[in-house]
Amino acid sequence: MEDSFYEQVFEIARLVPKGRVTSYGAIAKALGAGGSARMVGYAMSNAGIAHPRVPAHRIVNSSGLLTGKFHFSPPELMQQLLEQEGIRVENDKIKDFKRVFWNPLDDL
DNA sequence: GGATTGACGTGTC
DNA sequence: AGACACGCCAATC
Numbered sequence: 001m002e003d004s005f006y007e008q009v010f011e012i013a014r015l016v017p018k019g020r021v022t023s024y025g026a027i028a029k030a031l032g033a034g035g036s037a038r039m040v041g042y043a044m045s046n047a048g049i050a051h052p053r054v055p056a057h058r059i060v061n062s063s064g065l066l067t068g069k070f071h072f073s074p075p076e077l078m079q080q081l082l083e084q085e086g087i088r089v090e091n092d093k094i095k096d097f098k099r100v101f102w103n104p105l106d107d108l
Numbered sequence: 109g110g111a112t113t114g115a116c117g118t119g120t121c
Numbered sequence: 122a123g124a125c126a127c128g129c130c131a132a133t134c
Contacts (some may be wrong), residue, residue, distance in 0.1 A: 041115035068115030
């Protein structure tokens with residue numbers, strides 16, 4: 001359970017620098033999962049109960065859309081956190097997504 | 109052990 | 122530009 005796929009996802013998620021975001025697919029690829037981007041999102045479901053504080057709000061889909069914002073306690077929290085980090089969010093979508101996008105492979 | 113699901117991704121209509 | 126369909130893979134029921 002602990003050393004399952006989730007752990008790896010959380011690890012990458014925690015590696016995301018502040019003021020930066022990443023996509024599920026990018027994380028999946030960093031794990032070697034390739035196209036199993038869904039597994040990353042699926043793993044994030046446990047993020048709330050996993051390691052203290054997984055910056056799940058920094059994880060968005062490839063479109064820069066806050067797809068998982070509804071999973072937060074208050075769905076608006078995700079956008080709030082992102083804006084707090086200096087990321088501009090509009091209509092549940094990240095502005096300048098390319099600018100704030102962080103590739104996990106860049107840290108590896 | 110088979111069937112279902114899921115915070116996705118990419119392509120096509 | 123928005124909507125629909127297919128594919129992928131692991132965990133849960």
